[in-house]
Amino acid sequence: MENRLILNRPSIIWRAISFVALACLFLVVLNGCRSWNAQSVDLGETHVASANLARAMAQQADDTLKEADIALLGMVERLELDGIGPPLLNDCAASW
Numbered sequence: 001m002e003n004r005l006i007l008n009r010p011s012i013i014w015r016a017i018s019f020v021a022l023a024c025l026f027l028v029v030l031n032g033c034r035s036w037n038a039q040s041v042d043l044g045e046t047h048v049a050s051a052n053l054a055r056a057m058a059q060q061a062d063d064t065l066k067e068a069d070i071a072l073l074g075m076v077e078r079l080e081l082d083g084i085g086p087p088l089l090n091d092c093a094a095s096w
Helices: 002-008 012-082 086-095
Strands: none
Touching: none
């Protein structure tokens, strides 16, 4: 009767192999979860960085257009006040 109980129980080697396999599986799953979380954090930071870059580029374009508009308005006012003549056209060409 004791022989049957010993034969039906798994040996210590199989228990050790099972324990090591479960520990390895646990470590793989844990590493996968950490990698997934790190990827989520990186994606969030990338989203913020790209939004900041887009905002900065839009601000730069807006500032450039305002500067060009101011320069053109100054030239238009000067031409309206002084009129268009050869001396003025030479001065305008030199300032451009």
